[in-house]
Amino acid sequence: xxxxxxxxxxxxxxxxxxxxxxxxxxxxxxxxxxxxxxxxxxxxxxxxxxxxxxxxxxxxxxxxxxxxxxxxxxxxxxxxxxxxxxxxxxxxxxxxxxxxxxxxxxxxxxxxxxxxxxxxxxxxxxxxxxxxxxxx
Amino acid sequence: xxxxxxxxxxxxxxxxxxxxxxxxxxxxxxxxxxxxxxxxxxxxxxxxxxxxxxxxxxxxxxxxxxxxxxxxxxxxxxxxxxxxxxxxxxxxxxxxxxxxxxxxxxxxxxxxxxxxxxxxxxxxxxxxxxxxxxxxxxxxxxxxxxxxxxxxxxxxxxxxxxxxxxxxxxxxxxxxxxxxxxxxxxxxxxxxxxxxxxxxxxxxxxxxxxxxxxxxxxxxxxxxxxxxxxxxxxxxxxxxxxxxxxxxxxxxxxxxxxxxxxxxxxxxxxxxxxxxxxxxxxxxxxxxxxxxxxxxxxxxxxxxxxxxxxxxxxxxxxxxxxxxxxxxxxxxxxxxxxxxxxxxxxxxxxxxxxxxxxxxxxxxxxxxxxxxxxxxxxxxxxxxxxxxxxxxxxxxxxxxxxxxxxxxxxxxxxxxxxxxxxxxxxxxxxxxxxxxxx
Amino acid sequence: xxxxxxxxxxxxxxxxxxxxxxxxxxxxxxxxxxxxxxxxxxxxxxxxxxxxxxxxxxxxxxxxxxxxxxxxxxxxxxxxxxxxxxxxxxxxxxxxxxxxxxxxxxxxxxxxxxxxxx
Numbered sequence: 001x002x003x004x005x006x007x008x009x010x011x012x013x014x015x016x017x018x019x020x021x022x023x024x025x026x027x028x029x030x031x032x033x034x035x036x037x038x039x040x041x042x043x044x045x046x047x048x049x050x051x052x053x054x055x056x057x058x059x060x061x062x063x064x065x066x067x068x069x070x071x072x073x074x075x076x077x078x079x080x081x082x083x084x085x086x087x088x089x090x091x092x093x094x095x096x097x098x099x100x101x102x103x104x105x106x107x108x109x110x111x112x113x114x115x116x117x118x119x120x121x122x123x124x125x126x127x128x129x130x131x132x133x134x135x136x
Numbered sequence: 137x138x139x140x141x142x143x144x145x146x147x148x149x150x151x152x153x154x155x156x157x158x159x160x161x162x163x164x165x166x167x168x169x170x171x172x173x174x175x176x177x178x179x180x181x182x183x184x185x186x187x188x189x190x191x192x193x194x195x196x197x198x199x200x201x202x203x204x205x206x207x208x209x210x211x212x213x214x215x216x217x218x219x220x221x222x223x224x225x226x227x228x229x230x231x232x233x234x235x236x237x238x239x240x241x242x243x244x245x246x247x248x249x250x251x252x253x254x255x256x257x258x259x260x261x262x263x264x265x266x267x268x269x270x271x272x273x274x275x276x277x278x279x280x281x282x283x284x285x286x287x288x289x290x291x292x293x294x295x296x297x298x299x300x301x302x303x304x305x306x307x308x309x310x311x312x313x314x315x316x317x318x319x320x321x322x323x324x325x326x327x328x329x330x331x332x333x334x335x336x337x338x339x340x341x342x343x344x345x346x347x348x349x350x351x352x353x354x355x356x357x358x359x360x361x362x363x364x365x366x367x368x369x370x371x372x373x374x375x376x377x378x379x380x381x382x383x384x385x386x387x388x389x390x391x392x393x394x395x396x397x398x399x400x401x402x403x404x405x406x407x408x409x410x411x412x413x414x415x416x417x418x419x420x421x422x423x424x425x426x427x428x429x430x431x432x433x434x435x436x437x438x439x440x441x442x443x444x445x446x447x448x449x450x451x452x453x454x455x456x457x458x459x460x461x462x463x464x465x466x467x468x469x470x471x472x473x474x475x476x477x478x479x480x481x482x483x484x485x486x487x488x489x490x491x492x493x494x495x496x497x498x499x500x501x502x503x504x505x506x507x508x509x510x511x512x513x514x515x516x517x518x519x520x521x522x523x524x525x526x527x528x529x530x531x532x533x534x535x536x537x538x539x540x541x542x543x544x545x546x547x548x549x550x551x552x553x554x555x556x557x558x559x560x561x562x563x564x565x566x567x568x569x570x571x572x573x574x
Numbered sequence: 575x576x577x578x579x580x581x582x583x584x585x586x587x588x589x590x591x592x593x594x595x596x597x598x599x600x601x602x603x604x605x606x607x608x609x610x611x612x613x614x615x616x617x618x619x620x621x622x623x624x625x626x627x628x629x630x631x632x633x634x635x636x637x638x639x640x641x642x643x644x645x646x647x648x649x650x651x652x653x654x655x656x657x658x659x660x661x662x663x664x665x666x667x668x669x670x671x672x673x674x675x676x677x678x679x680x681x682x683x684x685x686x687x688x689x690x691x692x
Contacts, residue, residue: 030630036656071157078154082147090140091147092199128663135670267650274657281664285671293672294684297599300665304606305594307661311613311654318647319620368687 002052010052017045025118026104026111035114039121046122047129055133066126073119080112139194142184142211145219145258148177149226153251163242167234170247174227177254181216181223188216195264204328210264217467218261218391225383225474226254232478233376236485241287241374249286253279253380260388266400267314267324269392270307273356277303280385283377284369295369302355302365310352316345317400330399346401350410353396357389359448360417363441367425370440371433375481378433382440383474387466390447394462403454411452418445432483432490436476443469579619586612597681599669606665610658614651621647 021042028034050058084093096108104111152173159165188194188211196209211219229250237246256275263269281303284296318324320341321332336342351362358366366386370378397403403411422442426435447469450462484490586608593605621644629642673679 036652067160071154074150074154074157078147078151085140085144088140090138090196090198090200091143094199124660132667267653271653271657274661278657278660278664281661281668285668288671288675290675291687293668293675295687296668297672297681297684298687300668301594301602301606304661304665305609308590308606308609308613311610312616314650315613315617315620318617318650319622324646372687 007052010049014045014049018042035117039118043122043125066123069119069123073116077113077116080109083109140196142194142196144180146255149251149255153248156248161243163239166247170230174230177223178227181220185216185220204323204325207268208264209262215261219258221470222257229376229380236376236481244286249279249282264326265324284373292372295372298365299369306352306355313345313348326399333400349396353389353393357386357444358441360414367437370437379474379477382477383470387470408452415445415449415452430491433480583612583615598679603665614654617647617650
């Protein structure tokens with residue numbers, strides 16, 4: 001798919017979609033959205049970029065193997081989930097900071113868990129799609 | 137009593153797996169981390185067992201959501217024992233795999249996946265929520281899919297196609313059963329369901345659900361009409377992987393059956409008879425299958441099926457004595473099956489073959505060259521044949537009055553098992569020479 | 575609505591099992607996917623379909639004032655979909671790999687692991 005329209009559009013779509021995925025990630029606690037959906041949207045952004053500009057270009061853009069995002073995200077999710085254990089609460093209990101942060105809103109362990117999920121989903125999806133399209 | 141730390145056996149395996157992922161392709165570091173991680177989880181599991189033994193059942197509500205709404209984790213003596221055995225087998229396999237698994241396989245992430253598998257097993261043993269049990273089962277099977285295909289030899293791929301298909305089918309049936317159960321009872325908490333299901337008036341639908349659970353877990357634990365995937369796949373991966381599969385994966389199906397059929401669906405006459413017939417035929421077909429084979433790992437695969445039959449038999453009778461026999465045998469069987477497959481790995485490494493017709497006089501040969509290896513083999517082999525008889529005897533004592541036909545099947549199979557071990561030179565080849573100069 | 579869903583679920587299960595019984599590996603995977611989708615729809619149906627509000631209580635109220643949709647089946651289906659996404663992508667890669675190694679799509683040709691003597 002080497003059309004000029006698609007190629008030009010993908011350049012604008014990539015930052016837009018990544019930004020939108022972050023928005024979806026942040027609103028996810030009480031409203032529809034969250035880490036999983038956000039991660040999927042972000043990976044769609046990279047997939048569109050790879051369709052338009054070729055796989056090598058996208059890999060160059062990401063600068064690291066997408067598989068590396070999996071352990072990072074998992075570690076973040078574990079730490080967020082296990083953080084209540086350190087103060088004697090049960091696993092996965094939501095801990096919240098007192099004051100809301102501007103733009104983001106309330107920050108708590110659930111947000112970090114979602115951020116971990118976001119990274120894992122991007123890592124997994126991109127690894128699967130890159131692997132399949134490489135071997136085809 | 138409430139104890140937020142009972143989730144630690146699960147979390148720590150996950151943490152080990154994640155740390156191992158960071159050291160992707162650095163094989164020697166991975167080996168070290170895996171063994172250290174297994175040792176620490178062993179400590180955690182022993183501590184959990186000690187707590188449960190001393191203070192009784194421990195529970196935990198994930199996310200502090202109160203019980204039938206949130207996900208409950210429960211550690212009773214059975215779960216704590218199973219967690220202990222899982223980590224024990226995990227430690228044994230982690231140590232064994234450092235020597236026996238080729239570097240190429242380790243580079244594809246054998247050790248992290250092994251720890252994900254152990255995490256899934258620990259989770260399945262500790263959860264008190266039926267949908268959560270489904271999720272842990274999926275974690276177990278997806279990790280086992282990777283383990284069984286890693287390496288990608290022809291036999292492995294063929295075996296794993298069968299393994300993957302049957303397990304996916306079992307998951308779909310399990311999910312269907314959960315869907316109907318949720319529609320019927322409106323709850324997913326196992327303790328809550330136990331009361332809810334008993335009060336349902338539409339007993340026929342309850343029976344259908346029970347049968348769906350039976351089929352789903354039956355495929356996973358390889359009972360009679362549903363076992364054909366097991367001997368087709370378990371002998372294909374490397375010994376360390378077969379060991380963890382043979383020791384734990386079928387047993388987690390039996391464990392789930394024990395939970396479901398003692399908590400939610402109490403076996404009535406029909407279910408009890410069905411389980412009895414299935415158990416008898418499982419024992420018979422496993423024993424007969426083992427007798428036919430000459431590859432040692434295939435024999436052990438069929439013996440897994442045979443011994444699953446003993447476990448189901450105890451559940452079918454549903455008396456206190458029979459159930460305690462089942463539990464006792466379950467504990468023993470996990471250790472022995474793991475050992476047997478590791479033993480097969482050692483034998484293959486020493487002699488280069490697993491065909492028992494070529495293995496005669498092995499003990500003599502080995503004990504002259506490498507005494508330590510010979511004695512290990514003898515110890516592992518001997519342990520399996522002696523200790524298990526206690527458990528089998530306990531189930532056996534209650535067996536006869538109920539189902540004469542199945543009792544016949546059981547005795548035949550027991551006989552076959554013995555003749556298999558003694559006449560075909562498996563254990564005998566080891567034992568006879570031990571009276572000699574060694 | 576329920577009736578349409580019941581027929582749909584029945585069709586999904588039937589065609590899933592039919593496809594699994596074919597001898598082709600690819601059709602087997604399709605069958606598994608259909609079966610999984612059928613199971614997800616079944617959870618959705620058996621969780622009772624309710625036309626109503628989302629199960630979120632207004633900040634002014636203490637309890638639900640209105641009829642509401644049960645959120646649990648949706649959570650279950652989401653989990654099941656994510657799991658089956660992973661499993662299915664694995665199974666597709668496995669079939670592709672098997673086709674490379676065994677060089678056939680016929681399931682009946684996969685019988686070398688069942689031989690007694692080797």
